[in-house]
Amino acid sequence: MTQAEIKLCSLLLQEHFGEIVEKIGVHLIRTGSQPLRVIAHDTGTSLDQVKKALCVLIQHNLVIYQVHKRGVVEYEAQCSRVLRMLRYPRYIYTAKTLYSDTGELIVEELLLNGKMTMSAVVKKVADRLTETMEGQYCIHCC
Structure with a gap:
């Protein structure tokens, strides 16, 4: 993923969904799949705001999630889907x-x-x- 693609994803998310969703989406694009608490900690965003942002991103098929054996859920952004916007x-x-x-x-x-x-x-x-x-x-x- 190039820096230009990440910047474009950032601008698209910002324009369509606002600052918080953009922050969470870009963080996941940069870092790959992560659990909820790590996303909240790394972005300095409250758990409630992260949950709401993830709901928006999942609703629009821009983030997918996986439940692992221990019950840990990891979220992963789909940059190609963001660019399709x-x-x-x-x-x-x-x-x-x-x-x-x-x-x-x-x-x-x-x-x-x-x-x-x-x-x-x-x-x-x-x-x-x-x-x-x-x-x-x-x-x-x-």
Whole structure:
């Protein structure tokens, strides 16, 4: 992993998720897999904040974890997945081109929220489409 890639990962994590998530993500990219307490100690971040940051990173498939035989859980950042965030606009554009506005909204929701159930995605997209239609209706009425 080059320093430029690490810096780019840092900037992407900062922009999308904020300072604490960026700090934890970059630490894991630099050091490899580590248990929760070591991450908290090395970064000077509270256990609660580390847990929340890891939840965000896991939710977006940017960190994986392994449970070892003694019950120790180690977390590992996936730099290649962080770098794929650069392609998000292309994914959204492709979905819109192939599947119109509905496809675009589905991909947007998944990229914004990470792992979601199908029913949650359908509900959010339906709500957004309804808002859009109501907005267009108001424009035509006035």
